[in-house]
């Protein structure tokens with residue numbers, strides 16, 4: 001098929017300076033005539049008419065009414081990533097535009113980050129690194145003992161694809177796994193991952209590690225606040241690989257300062273990045289990574305492939321593998 005016959009796709013969030021990102025653009029170009037934001041802005045009328053798909057490659061681009069009004073033939077927004085809390089689904093759907101996401105591609109890499117944060121916090125890896133590279137070579141591991149993840153209790157809040165993958169990994173550490181979710185998993189699935197369904201309160205009270213793996217929705221915003229933190233053990237660690245706003249961050253700072261809980265390990269915060277003077281950055285019982293749950297070569301490519309399959313099925317009027325609907 002000649003290039004000009006390919007459907008027009010607006011690419012949002014790819015800078016083109018990074019090797020991986022450039023290879024993603026090449027992948028998209030096999031199926032679409034790729035139009036950059038710069039090209040759209042230079043010739044809004046002409047370019048706007050060509051665009052049938054928008055590919056969102058990073059978490060926070062603005063897709064507002066004005067942009068949608070400039071794309072009269074837009075059919076689908078293919079989000080690369082599972083979380084779509086940055087998109088106004090209702091407004092987009094009022095334009096007759098579908099939204100898709102990539103729940104399969106993200107699951108392994110995000111579960112890995114959950115495990116990495118849990119292990120790093122439990123075994124004090126960041127402190128260990130700082131000690132290892134400090135000028136003072138006279139140190140003793142006995143002064144900063146960690147705790148073992150093996151056979152500890154893990155409470156997973158949110159048992160979708162990522163939560164399930166976390167449980168599979170935790171099983172290899174012989175962890176006791178509790179989970180809480182809107183819908184209970186089948187008996188077979190619970191057995192396969194060795195996880196027990198639990199009420200929220202019990203889970204918070206019993207877990208040594210609590211991992212948040214829920215989508216951010218109006219129901220899950222500030223799901224973990226002062227009351228919930230107060231239910232956790234003073235020896236427990238809170239790990240967040242979902243979205244920052246699932247935790248009441250002020251309450252978390254207070255709980256960490258007062259040692260209501262032992263530690264937090266966060267891949268997500270609110271906002272991202274945190275202002276450099278934020279109190280969370282000043283605590284030594286917190287480790288933070290900059291939202292890197294899906295930041296692997298493999299996940300980035302799989303997300304693009306999943307998004308492409310989604311967008312092509314919308315254009316070809318075929319069943320859409322991962323459509324997201326307004327709540």
Ligand SMILES: O=CC(=O)O
Nearest residue numbers: 081082083106294
């Ligand atoms: O944060 C990552 C995602 O939404 O997939």
